[in-house]
Amino acid sequence: xxxxxxxxxxxxxxxxxCLPKERPQLARRVALLTASLGLVVALIGASAFKPDGxxxxxxxxxxxxxxxxxxxxxxxxxxxxxVMLTAIIAFVGVLFSWNIETRTKEFFAYYFALIxxxxxxxxxxxxxxxxxxxxxxxxxxxxxxxxxGSTNREYGAMKLAIYSFAGSALVLLGIIAAYVASGANSFSxxxxxxxxxxxxxxxxxxxxxxxxxxxxxxxxxxxTWAPTGHVAAPTAxxxxxxGVVMKLGAYSCLRVAMTLFPLxxxxxxxxxxxxxxxxxxxxxxxxxxxxxxxxxxGYSSVSHMGFVLLGLLSLSQIGLNGxxxxxxxxxxxxxxxxxxxxxxxxxxxxxxxxxxxxxMQLRKTLPFAAIVFVxxxxxxxxxxxxxxxxxxxxxxxxxxxxxxxxAILAGIGVVIGVAYTLRVVQKAFYPDKTExxxxxxxxxxxxxxxxxxxxGAVILLACTVVIGLFxxxxxxxxxxxxxxxxxxxxxxxxxx
Amino acid sequence: MNPLQFDYSAILKLxxxxxxxxxxxxxxxxxxxxxxxxxxxxxxxxxxxxVSAIVSIIGIFVFQFLPKTGSVLxxxxxxxxxxxxxxxxxxxxxxxxxxxxxxxxxxxHIGEYFALILFATTGMLFLSSAQxxxxxxxxxxxxxxxxxxxxxxxxxxxxxxxxxxxxxxxGGVAAAFTLFxxxxxxxxxxxxxxxxxxxxxxxxxPDLIFYxxxxxxxxxxxxxxxxxxxxxxxxxxxxxxPTPAAAFIATGSKVASFYILLQVLYVGFxxxxxxxxxxxxESGWQPVLAIFATLSMVIGNLVALxxxxxxxxxxxxxxxxxxxxxxxxxxNSVDGxxxxxxxxxxxGLATLGAFAVVGxxxxxxxDDSMTSLAGLKERSPVLALCLMVFILSAAGIPPLAGFxxxxxxxTAGVKSGSPDLGLIWIVAIGLxxxxxxxxxxxxxxxxAMVLPxxxxxxxxxxxxVVLLVIVxxxxxxILLGCFPTLLLPDTGVAVGVLSSG
Numbered sequence: 001x002x003x004x005x006x007x008x009x010x011x012x013x014x015x016x017x018c019l020p021k022e023r024p025q026l027a028r029r030v031a032l033l034t035a036s037l038g039l040v041v042a043l044i045g046a047s048a049f050k051p052d053g054x055x056x057x058x059x060x061x062x063x064x065x066x067x068x069x070x071x072x073x074x075x076x077x078x079x080x081x082x083v084m085l086t087a088i089i090a091f092v093g094v095l096f097s098w099n100i101e102t103r104t105k106e107f108f109a110y111y112f113a114l115i116x117x118x119x120x121x122x123x124x125x126x127x128x129x130x131x132x133x134x135x136x137x138x139x140x141x142x143x144x145x146x147x148x149g150s151t152n153r154e155y156g157a158m159k160l161a162i163y164s165f166a167g168s169a170l171v172l173l174g175i176i177a178a179y180v181a182s183g184a185n186s187f188s189x190x191x192x193x194x195x196x197x198x199x200x201x202x203x204x205x206x207x208x209x210x211x212x213x214x215x216x217x218x219x220x221x222x223x224t225w226a227p228t229g230h231v232a233a234p235t236a237x238x239x240x241x242x243g244v245v246m247k248l249g250a251y252s253c254l255r256v257a258m259t260l261f262p263l264x265x266x267x268x269x270x271x272x273x274x275x276x277x278x279x280x281x282x283x284x285x286x287x288x289x290x291x292x293x294x295x296x297x298g299y300s301s302v303s304h305m306g307f308v309l310l311g312l313l314s315l316s317q318i319g320l321n322g323x324x325x326x327x328x329x330x331x332x333x334x335x336x337x338x339x340x341x342x343x344x345x346x347x348x349x350x351x352x353x354x355x356x357x358x359x360m361q362l363r364k365t366l367p368f369a370a371i372v373f374v375x376x377x378x379x380x381x382x383x384x385x386x387x388x389x390x391x392x393x394x395x396x397x398x399x400x401x402x403x404x405x406x407a408i409l410a411g412i413g414v415v416i417g418v419a420y421t422l423r424v425v426q427k428a429f430y431p432d433k434t435e436x437x438x439x440x441x442x443x444x445x446x447x448x449x450x451x452x453x454x455x456g457a458v459i460l461l462a463c464t465v466v467i468g469l470f471x472x473x474x475x476x477x478x479x480x481x482x483x484x485x486x487x488x489x490x491x492x493x494x495x496x
Numbered sequence: 497m498n499p500l501q502f503d504y505s506a507i508l509k510l511x512x513x514x515x516x517x518x519x520x521x522x523x524x525x526x527x528x529x530x531x532x533x534x535x536x537x538x539x540x541x542x543x544x545x546x547v548s549a550i551v552s553i554i555g556i557f558v559f560q561f562l563p564k565t566g567s568v569l570x571x572x573x574x575x576x577x578x579x580x581x582x583x584x585x586x587x588x589x590x591x592x593x594x595x596x597x598x599x600x601x602x603x604x605h606i607g608e609y610f611a612l613i614l615f616a617t618t619g620m621l622f623l624s625s626a627q628x629x630x631x632x633x634x635x636x637x638x639x640x641x642x643x644x645x646x647x648x649x650x651x652x653x654x655x656x657x658x659x660x661x662x663x664x665x666x667g668g669v670a671a672a673f674t675l676f677x678x679x680x681x682x683x684x685x686x687x688x689x690x691x692x693x694x695x696x697x698x699x700x701x702p703d704l705i706f707y708x709x710x711x712x713x714x715x716x717x718x719x720x721x722x723x724x725x726x727x728x729x730x731x732x733x734x735x736x737x738p739t740p741a742a743a744f745i746a747t748g749s750k751v752a753s754f755y756i757l758l759q760v761l762y763v764g765f766x767x768x769x770x771x772x773x774x775x776x777x778e779s780g781w782q783p784v785l786a787i788f789a790t791l792s793m794v795i796g797n798l799v800a801l802x803x804x805x806x807x808x809x810x811x812x813x814x815x816x817x818x819x820x821x822x823x824x825x826x827x828n829s830v831d832g833x834x835x836x837x838x839x840x841x842x843x844g845l846a847t848l849g850a851f852a853v854v855g856x857x858x859x860x861x862x863d864d865s866m867t868s869l870a871g872l873k874e875r876s877p878v879l880a881l882c883l884m885v886f887i888l889s890a891a892g893i894p895p896l897a898g899f900x901x902x903x904x905x906x907t908a909g910v911k912s913g914s915p916d917l918g919l920i921w922i923v924a925i926g927l928x929x930x931x932x933x934x935x936x937x938x939x940x941x942x943x944a945m946v947l948p949x950x951x952x953x954x955x956x957x958x959x960x961v962v963l964l965v966i967v968x969x970x971x972x973x974i975l976l977g978c979f980p981t982l983l984l985p986d987t988g989v990a991v992g993v994l995s996s997g
Contacts, residue, residue: 017881064900064980064981064984065981066831066834066981066984067904067907128903131894132894132895132899135893135894135899136893136894136895139888139893142938143941143945143946146942146946147945147946154942154946158935158938161934161938162931162934162935165930165931165934166928166931168931169927169928169930169931170927172903172906172927173920173923173924173927176903176906176907176910176920176923177910177917177920179907180907180910180911180917181917
C-alpha cells in the first residue's frame, strides 16, 4: 500500500505536465488531490503497520540481475515516520503554494517529482534503488529554486545543486567500493549490513558515505548551501527543503553509513560528533546576528540538524531514538516557520529585513501569523510540551553517555536557540515601542490570511503538540525498528 | 585453412547487412540522379532520408535471420551475439542520423550525402566484427574517409571546411600511428588474426617493441574515440560539421570504435593488461588507458565549463564521457564488455538527441550559442523537455540511461580491473569530475527551462519527422534507464559465448 505514495506522486507529476497552462486553478486542485491521496495512503499504510515486525517488505523483485539489483521497497518504523513527515509536509506545502501564479502546473510538477523521490528514498531497502531516488530528489530542487525563488535565486539554486551532487558523488564512490568489497553481488541493505567489512575498509568508507549524505543534512562545514538555498527558495520548496530533504541526508546516514560500517562509526564518531556540535553552536550564533528573517530560520535549521547528527553519532540507543524523533519534529517545525516567514509575511510585505518588519506592526495586521510564529518559536526552542523538547532531551542524554563535553556544548546551543528565537519574535512582532518613534511606523493594509494558510498552520501545530505530549506515538514505531537484522552489527557497538 | 579459398556463399551470408547497405548507397545515388533529378534539394533529401533509414532498418532485421555466431576468412568477419547487438545499434544510429537529415538545407549534393552516411555505416559494421588487423584497418579507413567528407559537406561554411581539414589531418596522423603499431604487432606475433596473435604471444615476456606497438595502436584508437590528449579535433569537428554528421561521429562511430578497441585489447592482448591499481602497478595497456581516462575526465569537464557554444560543450562533454567509458574498458572482463556496449549506446542516444535539438534551434536562430536556447520551454515545450532528458542523462541522473551506464562502467572497472579496489582512485576522479560537470549541464538547462526567452525570439517549429525522432530517442533514453536489462541480457549471454569459444 505504502508504495503507492511514490507512484501517486509521479503520476500526479505526469498529469500536471499534461494540463493546459492557462488554468492554474485546475493545477492547484490536481496538486491538492495528489498530495491528499499521498497523505491518505500513508495514513492507511501506517494503520496497517505492525511495529513489532521489524522490516516489512512491500515489493521485491529482481530489477537488474546482472548486478544483483533488487527493486526492494520495504518499511520499518523509522521509514514510516519519515513517510508520514513527507506526506504531511507535502500536503501542507500545497496549501502554502496556493498563491503561485506563474507557471503553476510546472511548479507542482517539479514539486511532486521531489516528493516522489523523497518517498522513494525512505522506502528503499536496496542501496542502488535508494541512491536512484536520492538523485531524483535533487534535480527538481534546482528548478524549483531557480524558477520560482526570490533573493539570488540562480546562485542559491546552483550552489545547492553542486553541493548536493558533490555529496552524492562521495556516496556513490562509497557504494561502489562497498558493493565490490563485499563481493556478494547484492545491493540489499540488510545483506550488506550483515557483511563484515574489514576495519581498514570501514575506516575510509564510513566517512565517505556519512559525509556524502551529511552534506544534504546540513553538516557543518558543508552546510553553506542550506541558508542560501532556503532563503532563495519559494515557500513550499523551503518547507520541503528544511522539512524533508535535509532529512533525506540524515536518514541515509543512519540507514546506510551507520548500518554498513559500524566499526567506522566508532572510529569516527568523536570527530564527526565535533562537527555536529560545531554546527549546533555555530548555526545558532550566526542565526543570532542575521538581519534577514528567513536567514535566521535557515541557520536555525543548520543548528537543529546538528542535533540530529549528534544523536546519530552518540553511539547510544536513546540518542538514536532522539535523532529520529528530531528529524520528524524539526521537519514539522521548520516547515511551519518557513511557511510563516515565506508565505504569510514575505509574500505580503515583500521584505524579510527584520528592521523593516519592525515598523509594520505585524502583530496587529497579521495577528494569526504572529500567534503561529510565537507558538512555533516555542516549539523550536525546545519548550516542554512540544515535539522539539522530547527529541532534543533524548539526544542530550544520549550524547552525555558518550561525549559529555559535546552534550554541554549542545546545551549551550539550546540556550542560544532561545535567544535568537526570542530576538526574531520581538523584532518581527513585538517591537520595543520606546525605540521607534510613532512617525516611523508604517502599518500596512495587508491581504488577510487565507483559509488554506490557516488550515496548513493548524495541521503542523497540531502535529508538533501531539508528538510533544505523546511521543510514544512515534517512539512505538521507532524503537522496535532498531531491533531488525539491519541494525545487528550497529547494536553491538551501541550502549543503552 | 588456406585463406585464399573463398566460400562466397558463407561470406555473403554473414556480410548480408553490409551488402544491403552498399546496395542501398548505390540505390540512393541512383534515385538522386534519375527519379529525383532536378527536384528541390529539400524534397530530394526527404525521399533519400527515408530510403536510407529504410535500408538501415532492413539491415537491423536481417540480423534476425542470420546466425548469431560465425567466422569467415581467418577472422575478417567474426560474429557473436554481442557483435550482432553492436551492429544493430550502429544501424539504429545510422537510421536516426538519416532521419534527422530530413529536409537538410546546407547542401545540394543530397545523393552523395546520404550515400556517404551509408558507406560510413558499412565501414563501422565491418569494423565491429573485425578480428583481423588488415580488415580492421581497412574498415577503419572506410569509416574515417566517409566521415571526413561528411564533416566538410557544408561548402558555404568556412568552419565546416576548417573542421574537416583538422579532422582529416589529425585522423591521417592517427591512422599512420595505428598502421605502424599494427605492423609491429604483426612482426612480433607473426599473424594478423587477433586470436592467433594472443596464442602466439601467450606466455612470452613482453619486450619494448611490443609496448611501443601497443601504445601506437592505442594512440590511433584514442583519436577515434576522442579521448585526451588526442581530442583536439573534436570540438571543431562537432561545431563546424553539419549537425547530423557531427551527431553520427559522436554516436555510431564512437560505438564502433569503442567496440573494436575492446576486441583488440581483450581478444588480442588480454594477457598483457597490466595493472593500474594503486599499490600493485604492473606495466601493460591498462596503465596507458588509465592515463587517457584521467586526462579525458579532467580536461573534458574543466574545459567544458568555459564553453558558450552548445555544440562545443557537447564535444568536451563527449571527451569526458570517453574517459568514463575507458574505465569500463580497463575492467578486461565480461562486465567490461557489457558496460562499454551499454555505455556507448545509451550515451550515443542522448548525444544524438541533444544534437538534433540544438540543430533545430540553430536552424531557426542562426547560431548554437547557449543563449539561443533561452526560453526554449516557451518556444517549444516538447523540444525543451526532450533536451532536459538528454542533458540529464548525459549528466548521469537516474532513472535515465546515462546514470546506469556510468554506474555500471565504474562498477565494472573497480570490480575486475585490479584486485583490492585498486582502481577506486580513478573512479574517485571520475565522480569528482562528474560533480563538476553538473555545473555546465545545469547552465544549458537553465537557459532552456528557467530563463525567459529573449524579446522577438522566434518560436521554434521542428519538422514533424525530426520532432518524432527526438521524442522517440528521449523515450528510449528513459526506457533504457528504467529497464537496463533491455540492452543487457544479450551482452551477458554473448560474452559467455565469446570467452568460452
